[in-house]
Amino acid sequence: MPKKLEICYLFDRRCEFIMKTKKDVLLVDDDHVTAAVIQHILAKEGFLVRCARDGKEALDAIRSRTPDIILTDLVMPKIGGEELIRIVRQMPDMDDVIIVVVTGTILEKDQAACSLPADAIIPKLPPESMHNRILKVFREIKESGRITTRLQAETVPSLPEGRIVKELLALREYQDAVFEKLSEGLVLLDIDFKIIKVNDMAAYLLHKNRADLMGHFFSECFADEDRKQVGDLLTGLFSKKDPEYEKKTVIHKNRTLDLKLTSLVDPITRKAVAGIVLIENITERKDLEKRLRASEKQYRDIVNTVPDIIYHLDAEGRFLFVNFAVKELGYTCEELLGQSFLSIVHPDDAQKAKLVTGEKRIRTRKTRGIELRLLPKETKDGRIYNVRNVPVLITARGLYDVKDHDIQNPLKRYIGTQGLAEDITDRKKMEMMLIKAKKDWERTFDAITDMVFLLDKERRIVRVNKATIERLCMSRQQIIGRQCREIMDPKSHPVERCPIAKTVRDNLPHTQEIEDTNLGGFFICSSSPILDEQGNILGYTNSLKDITERKRLESQFQEAQKMEAVGTLAGGIAHDFNNVLMGIQGYASLMLMQMDPVNPHFPKLKKIEAQVGQASELTRQLLGFARGGKYVIGSIDINELVAESAEMFGETKKEITVHARMSEDTLTIEGDRTQIEQVLLNLYVNAWQAMPGGGDLSVETNPVVIEQSEAKIHEFEPGRYARISVSDKGVGMDQKTQARIFEPFFTTKEMGRGTGLGLASVYGIVKNHNGVIEVESEPGKGSSFHIYFPTSEKALEKDKEGKKKIMRGTETILLIDDEEIILDVASELLATLGYTVIKAKSGKEAVDSYRRKSGEIDLVILDMIMPKMGGGKTYDLLKGINPEIKCILSSGYSIDKDAKEIMARGITTFMQKPFDIAVLSQKITDALAGSKKK
Template sequence: MQQNQRFSLEQAIERNPLIVNPDKPLIEVVQLMSQGWRRICHLTQNDLGIDDSTILPSHSSFALVMQGEQIVGIFTERDMVRLIAAGKILQDTTIAEVMSLEVVTLKASEVEDVFTVLSLTCDRRIRHLPIVNEENQLLGVITTEGIRRALHPTEWLRFRRVEEVMSTEIIHAPPTVSVLDTIKLMVKHHVSCIVIVCENEGLVDGHQQTEVNVSPSPLLTPIGIITERDILQFQKLELNLERIQVQEVMSTPLFLIGTDESLWNVHRKMLSHRVRRLVVAGSKNELRGIITETSLLQALDPTEMYGVLELLQHKVKRLEVERSELSQSYTEQSQLYQQIQTSLEERKRIEKALREEKNLVSTILDIAGALIVVLDKQAKIVSFNQACERITGYSSEEVKNQQIWELVAPEEIKTSTEVFEHLQRGEFPNQNQNHWVAKDGSRSLISWSNTCLMDDDGSVKYIIATGIDITEKKQLEEELNRFFTLSLDVFCIAGFDSYFKQINPAFEQILGYQKAELLAKPLLHFIHPDDVAATLAQIDKLSRGVKTIAFENRYRTKDGLYKWMQWSATAYEQLIYAVARDITEYKHSQAKIHEQAALLDVATDAIMVRGLENQILFWNQGAQRLYGYTSAEILGKNANELLYRDSLPQLDEIHQVLFHKNYWKGELHQVTKQGEDIVVFSSWSLVRDEEGNLKSMLIVNTDITERKKLEAQFLRAQRLESIGTLSGGIAHDLNNILTPILAISQLLPLKLPKVDEQTQHLFNILETSAKRGATLVKQVLSFARGVQGDRTVLQVKHIISEIQQFASNTFPKSIEIEVTLPDNLQLISANTTQIHQVLMNLCVNARDAMPQGGTLSIQAENIAIDENYIGMNLDASVGNYILITVSDTGIGIHQETLERIFEPFFTTKEQGKGTGLGLSTTIGIIKSHGGFINVYSEVGEGTKFQVYLPVVHTDEIIQDRKAEIPQGNGELILLVDDELGIRDITKTSLENHNYQVLTADDGIEAIALYAQHKNEISAVLMDMMMPEMDGVTAIRTLQRMNPQAKIIAVSGLSTSDKVNAAISNGAKLFLSKPYTSEELLRKLLTVINPHPL
């Protein structure tokens, strides 16, 4: 919204008007409109039932009716008057039934100044104008009172008199008519007030005239007034409008004003008395007219203001003529002296008004930001505003009556003179530019807009030039043009018609074409055919309002070659502005680097290049697979901070050897992104530049973590064997010591039968302790040599059933026991007592691990161990086994403890609650039967022991099984496991049985691979426990990508909650680690082909 600097339209806007909903009761709206209005009612308590001086709050003359943010109507005091005159029943009436539906609104952007609003309110005869924004949302309401308040009409209203604008058509009534008749009179004549009058000779005694008139009369004296606002208040007070006479409730005394008073006095009195209208009276208080806010606003109409100014100028001319004539005939007409004096005083008054008007115009010119200069017919300066003074350094007095050419640059005087001559002839060249030379010699480029003022005969009297200093703008344009021309980068402007509009010399030099050649043909003519579609897509984005884009394409040079261009472009006013750089050499370098990187990425080893400050400069795919970091994540980072858990003194030694011998090799303990500890065999070499200076370090790391684990497993087995040998020797010596002790403890009671009871008790203690010692030695021997005992072919399910019965009867009821036994379990050759001891020991340990209760699960199944499996377990051998799994949902075992649980005499139980020989004896018995045992545990999740015992007739079963192992048909399998050894062994096994394999080391990589090969992948093998993204989350994501995905969940901890979590999230089957090739292949066959023919 543009605001006149002298008139503040903001002051006219009422920001918080009264707003009501369409369903608001009319009575409530009237009460809201009348709140806050101060008025004293002269009716007595006996008449109305209210206090003599009821004070009511201020009011609103209107109410806007809005539905949400939409204006649907308006209700004013005049509408209320019409309703009362029509006898409308106001009770049970909503505002929507009586509101005015036609609401004139004005957008804020359409308001140029206060005169726009003033003209609209006058033309449409409205007193309330809602102002809305571009979305038609209400900003406020402008009223006539607000307009008057905003105009600050101090200067102008002083020149106007009441008689010029007052209305002489006055609707008046005697004081004895009823209020209701007065309301009807308002409606009939479409007025907002009725003046109450009486005859000059009479009093308000009830015998006055009752007729109504519309013209002033010297016989009538105004004594009161009734307004629309009064009617609204009467309605709120629920007065009997038909019974009450107006003299009882009219506003009195009146504020009268004379016809010769200035409108400025009217304005001040309205503000002082807070009224909208004043009654005009003569010298004898006779009724002459009425003046309202609207009258004042009409006085401020711009057209009328300019017309009055012309009228005053004509008056001055006329007075000049009269003064001349009076001077010539002064001696002859002395009798007219008094008249001349009067004329002179009138002229002085007019001259004063003209001076004030001139000062007003001068003030407006001076506060304007633009340069404004007025020239006469000889191009002499008549007016020179402050903006002109500031830019030239000359004061208005210095340049007044000087020709304008004295300010114009000498070389431009001729052109400026021609413009002036055109203007004198009435040929209006609206725009021109020239340089003004300031007092200090500096120059400013001015852009001029010109207009002419004509005299009465139609010739040009004055030329008014309005200018803007565009010196900085012109300089900026020149700088931009220079930058456009001299830039080494390509600059161009193109249209959406695909033609260049402008190009810079750099574009010509890069492509070899002349400017005319590039502008003559569509830009697609020069673009590589393979890049046309992509370029059109980018142009389409720009046409749809995408502000800035960046893309690459190839342009054909004049010699037929193509150059890569990297573009940044933006659209503005139907044109595309673009800048580009030739990146052909960069593309070639990148291609070469990518070729070299691709060769390095083929390698399975982790290859990296470090700077001399240990920052990583190169990172191949092998490194990404091993450590988990992408190139984007790790390039530029410090390798020592990311790949090592703590600072290693070994690194300092490596650097010393490296800088001395130029290479180093050895083992390093490092950590992956997921926090997993790994062991690598590392080879370091120094890299030098062409001048022989040290440049970087090339490092090749091979993951030997699995190999180190197998070595540790082998060494642990050797250590247990050594401990067993030592324990066996100790047990042998202990047996030699315990044998005579046990014999003596049994002989003493026979030799000394008549000892006292206390001695007899000591004999019993001696015998019991000797037997316990012997039992302990037997356990040590069982661990050390795996005591054979008598063996027989037996069915292990019977032993498990006995243990189940025992556990059900003796274990706490908070422990739930689950047993799963298939009908086709094969037979084993074993000592029943020892196998019973093994399983009982595992169950008791499981019970102790669940002090708060839980689930004890015992499962048995047939399993075939093949070469694939023994690659994951050194203790296993090829053959058929019975797998007995004892698992619990207890507290779990820490990794440090897990490595020592089979050592003799190692226990985590309280003193006196365990010997530490239970699990060591268990492993001794299992090994003596040709079997082995695995254990898996998670703290807080539980523990699982898997006992493998060979079945009888192993050789024949293996041959039969080999014949039955299913083969693949070239199906693609996605294998997901974070253990490199398991991935490699399983991948080899699957490929040997006619499957294709994709591998991933975490869930995120698995999802990415599945998205690329979703239609080719037949099944997914998903490890449940992985860093970054676990198996359950990955399975859930794959199911969302493809609800038909065939997924086998794999885990070393096959507790019921693990299995249920996998199956409930979309896995078809569950496979426990470690698994054999046959188990794996049969599970795959079941998933891929669930219904074979």
């Protein structure tokens, strides 16, 4: 039966004790005296007693052999009794161990004592009562093997209440509370590095029960590699006289722990007596740090991948930060730090750059759009890293060490500027390209010689080219904003014909030829719509091509073609006519020569001859107009010829006054004197006829130089010309008359007064002399005719034509002509002059005769135009027979290209039909003499 034990306190827990022969008691007390007394009492009672001076020694003893009973004090150094009990209670296989507490602190700690997992608590004082109580408890254990009696609180005897003890205990309690409540783990180590105190946080962080920690080597808590290091650190620390701190970070059970180790040194012996380890869980901090570092890296990477330069300047404009973008300029970020921002700015932009470095605006108020050129780094060898200066667009914002809303506060402190420099090289290039493209376009637009208008959708002019401004003689301002029809002549440019109006209606291009009387010309007006990509109308273009000159040239060309056709006709008629006249003239001449002047038919024959003269004058006019050349080519002094003819004309027409003004320069031309005289005479006569009541006739000569630029307009070849101007103050001509005056047979004169051949022949002769004729006239005011002949550098030839004298001869002449009448009359004329005539009716006959009688024949008179074998061919064959042949070429045509070609082969003399006996004798004399000269 279990006995009731008289012990201070009653415990909830029921304990059973199995009796053994000799119970093993572990006595734990730091008080040697108390320990010795109790050991003595218990040994006498038959207990086996082991002693430990504190909890730490007790734990060692328990681990070496499990005791039956633990008798422990509460207040002890290193591991105290309370701690020891709790550890023992947590240890496996220790449930049966009877724990008896002997304490002097029971009164003050009664509450806490009640919660102690001990089987009995015995107050320490006074000693005799304590000894009795111990004996009671141990005897009960010896008898029943356990403590069966529940102790009543009232049975606890009163104890003396020591004030110091109370305070000490309070302090101890407070310290323990602090020790336990620390957010860091705290571990106290004994001199042999074993754990003697540990708080909950330390046990938690070390991932162990207190029981597993207490009395164990601290370094054993860690993995191998850390274990050694921690041990070494502690050894190092404990060997020092002055306490020092060591720090070590270990990874323990997935946690990062910061260990702060130090030693407690005895102030007298200067020896380490204990160690303290503060364990801080820095896993989260480390994680945070890691995350921070990662996020910082992320931002740094982003900042550094931005192609724009991101900068942070201090208050003096020096770089505090700059991203990798500066590499493009050849710099490294590091070398720019501390450098002034201005050091990388083009000197010409320094002023603008100062706006950036001193930028003090904040938040959304920032500088934007400053364009600068940044200098690339100059390498050591003086070479520019990057040839170009980099144009950048700057954004800058001021930084302050006060909050934004304090910005008005004068105490605010500006600490720098942050911003961005965007590389705008491409944009600049694009801008330059755009500007160039615009300029190119404008230049092209202005280079167009046609007038070009660009119109908006409302057909208002928005742009015109240079040609338009010049042609309209208006300023750009006067044109822009108006409509085409306000500028162009509305009469000659009616809206219904206007191509623009059509384009507006159907959105298609249109072209129309128009005449504009305002501008005085003809134009091809083309309009087209300007469309965007979707085909919407943006506006219109209207261009006007000036075709006035082309029109003039076209009509001139038509006129020239007409003249040529008529000329050919006139030439043909004149030729046939001349042959007829030749017959009449020849026979009349023969009859007159053989007739006595007193014969009553003599004057009639003379009249026939005179009529033939007039008729041949007509054919002469016709031939002058006809296409072809000149009769006789020679150098003519224009001043002399004009002055002479004008004077002569003035003498014959007394009712008009001739004013002749000759150029001081000598004007020599190449041409046919007689034809030029004919030209002048025709003009004088017309002028005289235009002034029926008499008046002034002005004749002038001038040297004129036609430049290349003028030549085209006036159908001139560029060069020097002699200009002859014949002006009157007569009736003048209207435009319609002027347009037709050069047509053969065009006359405004009454029947019989004019044939209308005068100006036609003037025109023909001038053209044949490579000249140009111009006319100016106004009805009622008078007319001026200007004739231009190209001047010649050749020396003047004296007039070879002597007085017309009939010369006779006895030579034999071969006369060749296909016209029977010409053969007859000419052979008779030749016979009259004393010559022997051999007639040939064709080229073939002539060649035959010549072959037979070439030795007799002195001269050949050869008609140019013959059927089958013409003059040219005949001459060649004759010349083949006798290379020394003498020949006169005769023709009803004037001397033209064909005639010239034949003559170039050796003929010296040309004779125009019809010829009279005087001309015939002169030409024969010339030909025979010319050949003689040879």
